[in-house]
Amino acid sequence: MAMATSWPLQFSPPSCSRATTPYQLYHRSLPLAAFTCNQSLSHTLLRGRNEVNFPRAVSSVEQAAVEVSDPKLHKAWVYRAYGAAKDVLQLEEIGVPEIAADQVLVKVRAASLNPVDFKRRLGKFKASDSQLPHVPGYDVAGVVVKVGSQVSGLKEGDEVYGDISEFALENPKQWGSIAQYTAVEEKLLAVKPKNLSFAEAASLPLAILTAQEGLDRTSFMEGQSILVLGGAGGVGTLVIQLAKQVYGASLVAATASTGKLDFVKSLGADIVIDYTKQNFEELPEKYDVVYDTVGEGPKNVKPVKQGGSVVALTGAVTPPAFRFVVTSNGASLAKLNPFLESGKVRPILDPKGPFSFSQVVEAFSYLETGRALGKIVIAPIE
Numbered sequence: 001m002a003m004a005t006s007w008p009l010q011f012s013p014p015s016c017s018r019a020t021t022p023y024q025l026y027h028r029s030l031p032l033a034a035f036t037c038n039q040s041l042s043h044t045l046l047r048g049r050n051e052v053n054f055p056r057a058v059s060s061v062e063q064a065a066v067e068v069s070d071p072k073l074h075k076a077w078v079y080r081a082y083g084a085a086k087d088v089l090q091l092e093e094i095g096v097p098e099i100a101a102d103q104v105l106v107k108v109r110a111a112s113l114n115p116v117d118f119k120r121r122l123g124k125f126k127a128s129d130s131q132l133p134h135v136p137g138y139d140v141a142g143v144v145v146k147v148g149s150q151v152s153g154l155k156e157g158d159e160v161y162g163d164i165s166e167f168a169l170e171n172p173k174q175w176g177s178i179a180q181y182t183a184v185e186e187k188l189l190a191v192k193p194k195n196l197s198f199a200e201a202a203s204l205p206l207a208i209l210t211a212q213e214g215l216d217r218t219s220f221m222e223g224q225s226i227l228v229l230g231g232a233g234g235v236g237t238l239v240i241q242l243a244k245q246v247y248g249a250s251l252v253a254a255t256a257s258t259g260k261l262d263f264v265k266s267l268g269a270d271i272v273i274d275y276t277k278q279n280f281e282e283l284p285e286k287y288d289v290v291y292d293t294v295g296e297g298p299k300n301v302k303p304v305k306q307g308g309s310v311v312a313l314t315g316a317v318t319p320p321a322f323r324f325v326v327t328s329n330g331a332s333l334a335k336l337n338p339f340l341e342s343g344k345v346r347p348i349l350d351p352k353g354p355f356s357f358s359q360v361v362e363a364f365s366y367l368e369t370g371r372a373l374g375k376i377v378i379a380p381i382e
């Protein structure tokens, strides 16, 4: 498989003995640490075989077989302290996560970024976060290469996609998807829609599940109207499409800046509001649901009809607005597959991307401008 060529080592793992060097002490908490080597040691490995004791070299064919069936090491973006992407994120070679009985190991082919990735990296959710170090990334699309003993619905070779952390903020995965491999519960994955590339599929899970769960929590139904605040973002682009194409909205309005209005219309918005020129809360129209992805509270409750619902994904929550945190669920994703396969709902990838696996810091910097159109994808990951 192609992944063989992207591995940094032409050798089987070096014989770093456990906890005898500063490297091992530093990486003690890494998964599957038959041994682990940090970036500088990896570089040493790459620089010259004389600098460490290598076991025998293996051919590339032999290496490919080892990688597919039971990889031990992989490349992953890691941060070991909270902070800015450029200060804390590093591409390292670490142990591949071990899978639990209900998990599969996914060879990642593409991943996407979400604001929760950078908010988490900045330490905003420290109180409920998993322990450092972290590999960031919730969204994945890839190929199953290994299955746990209790896995019944997936097998090696299946092409899957999903949000790998069931609860986005409560002890989310320590070892995320911005890596060559990631371990995921079977129940969080769905089979990748056949018509979508890995990059397209990876753009969807967390954002589309958020769009879907928010609409479900308002009991949104056919014939209702909705105002989407932030219609051009990762979640907003999907709320517009789901409201119109899946739930049967009678009217979809959305806010965006001047240059993105036509694009938002192309997603199915009947009315577009240029937020740089008009205050949505001063307009006369009222909606059954306001879906706020921007954090416009308390203004977001002004355009809702009496008895209507207001979803506030972020920012202040003023009644009747409510907040929820998305729950990942493969079955919910699978329910959307027919709409993706028919082309009624389409993934929206920011035109500046996809970003390569070596450009993750740049991708984060762009995400953090808050100006992305749709989703920022990291692909290919080989």
Ligand SMILES: NC(=O)c1ccc[n+]([C@@H]2O[C@H](COP(=O)([O-])OP(=O)(O)OC[C@H]3O[C@@H](n4cnc5c(N)ncnc54)[C@H](OP(=O)(O)O)[C@@H]3O)[C@@H](O)[C@H]2O)c1
Pocket (backbone or CB within 6 Å): 114, 115, 116, 168, 206, 207, 210, 229, 230, 231, 232, 233, 234, 235, 236, 255, 256, 257, 258, 260, 275, 293, 294, 313, 314, 324, 325, 326, 367, 370, 371, 372, 373, 374, 375
């Ligand atoms: N609670 C949950 O479970 C949950 C789940 C997912 C996301 N979220 C949160 O929801 C928020 C949105 O997520 P996302 O992935 O959609 O973010 P995103 O893709 O980064 O959003 C960027 C988009 O927001 C638009 N935007 C910025 N300010 C705006 C304004 N005042 N009015 C209208 N549009 C504006 C930008 O368009 P312009 O360039 O035109 O301004 C850009 O297209 C984030 O805070 C995220 O953390 C929460």
